Amino acid sequence: MYGKTNIESLILKTGDELLCYKDSIVISFKGKRKVLSTSSYNGGYSEDLTAVYNHDLSLNKTKPCNLIAKNYNEYMRNISLFLGLNPEKVSGMGTTAQMKNASVISMSYEKLTVSAIVTGGIETNAGRAGDAAEFCQTCEKPLHGTINIMLVIDADMSKGAVTRALVTCTEAKTAALQELMADSRFSNGLATGTGTDQTIIVVNANSPDYYESAGKHSKIGELIGKTVITAVKEAISKQGQRTFESEHNLMRRIRRFGVTEESVFLKYKELNENLSVSENKFYEILKQTASLPFVFTYGILYIHLIDEYLWKLTNINETRQTASEIIKILSQKLKITEEIPNSQIIESMKEIEYLLVLAVKNKIKKLQSENKKFVRTKIHDKPNEMRCE
Numbered sequence: 001m002y003g004k005t006n007i008e009s010l011i012l013k014t015g016d017e018l019l020c021y022k023d024s025i026v027i028s029f030k031g032k033r034k035v036l037s038t039s040s041y042n043g044g045y046s047e048d049l050t051a052v053y054n055h056d057l058s059l060n061k062t063k064p065c066n067l068i069a070k071n072y073n074e075y076m077r078n079i080s081l082f083l084g085l086n087p088e089k090v091s092g093m094g095t096t097a098q099m100k101n102a103s104v105i106s107m108s109y110e111k112l113t114v115s116a117i118v119t120g121g122i123e124t125n126a127g128r129a130g131d132a133a134e135f136c137q138t139c140e141k142p143l144h145g146t147i148n149i150m151l152v153i154d155a156d157m158s159k160g161a162v163t164r165a166l167v168t169c170t171e172a173k174t175a176a177l178q179e180l181m182a183d184s185r186f187s188n189g190l191a192t193g194t195g196t197d198q199t200i201i202v203v204n205a206n207s208p209d210y211y212e213s214a215g216k217h218s219k220i221g222e223l224i225g226k227t228v229i230t231a232v233k234e235a236i237s238k239q240g241q242r243t244f245e246s247e248h249n250l251m252r253r254i255r256r257f258g259v260t261e262e263s264v265f266l267k268y269k270e271l272n273e274n275l276s277v278s279e280n281k282f283y284e285i286l287k288q289t290a291s292l293p294f295v296f297t298y299g300i301l302y303i304h305l306i307d308e309y310l311w312k313l314t315n316i317n318e319t320r321q322t323a324s325e326i327i328k329i330l331s332q333k334l335k336i337t338e339e340i341p342n343s344q345i346i347e348s349m350k351e352i353e354y355l356l357v358l359a360v361k362n363k364i365k366k367l368q369s370e371n372k373k374f375v376r377t378k379i380h381d382k383p384n385e386m387r388c389e
């Protein structure tokens with residue numbers, strides 16, 4: 001049956017069964033549970049649910065026709081029925097992350113165990129709280145790039161503590177994104193989540209151990225923080241969106257300021273009409289340059305300096321002075337003799353963009369002087385008219 005292939009089962013410390021299907025991960029309760037869900041499908045605080053789940057929406061094109069629905073909640077209701085669950089007694093979350101990339105992390109202290117089951121995708125939908133938004137409708141917003149967390153706590157807690165656990169969990173998710181230096185796709189800030197993140201907290205109401213705090217000073221808060229940070233980072237890595245190799249490149253770090261491979265190439269074309277290479281060759285050299293250890297490390301120092309300025313922790317004069325010193329060091333190391341003009345808007349990163357253009361230009365000159373087989377042609381607007389053999 002669709003959705004029930006490659007099934008795996010895991011018994012959590014609470015005694016609940018974690019069922020991993022091709023398109024869904026279900027936690028089936030074996031007793032009374034207190035649940036706090038941010039989902040629009042049976043969300044809120046409940047004490048009468050029998051299960052919760054996370055579902056991969058990206059596979060819906062291959063689902064049977066009877067799962068087609070008019071809206072998100074009706075669709076999730078159909079999925080609940082298809083999974084053999086009572087649609088009135090479950091809460092579910094949708095995502096486009098694959099269930100096979102889920103991370104399951106459990107940590108314990110004495111009799112207390114916290115488990116985080118996380119799927120994560122942030123490449124297209126990562127955002128920072130306070131970013132400009134356009135969505136203001138009552139219909140369901142499409143989910144593209146979402147961090148979904150199911151957090152299971154093997155202890156009983158007060159309603160206030162359950163709510164506090166959600167806050168601690170959210171802080172931990174943001175801490176994980178901070179450690180990944182995840183960039184917002186909607187501003188020049190660092191991401192604090194995605195626009196469609198969802199979380200379900202599950203608390204064991206049958207446990208004899210009762211807690212009234214889940215903040216950062218409590219052991220529950222500590223375990224929530226550690227499990228969620230670890231699981232979020234692992235899930236995003238398994239989804240293939242953040243690795244050491246992918247992030248150890250200055251172009252990845254400065255794209256939130258509008259400096260991209262394309263913008264650097266366009267600047268190169270503007271300044272070097274008679275010194276051309278193919279677009280692909282240019283990007284290859286740019287990637288190599290942006291990945292050089294000293295370019296990367298001095299570059300991220302420059303970026304953080306601009307962040308401090310944008311957060312109003314440094315003034316414009318000291319920011320410009322230090323930024324100029326970093327540009328000077330990079331110019332010397334890259335053997336750039338041309339002067340790099342100052343930008344009126346320092347956070348535009350135009351100095352770094354210009355420096356990268358000159359660095360690639362020097363590399364191309366060096367390759368040509370070493371008698372590499374370049375075919376020099378005038379740059380045209382169409383990439384297929386540019387060649388580099």
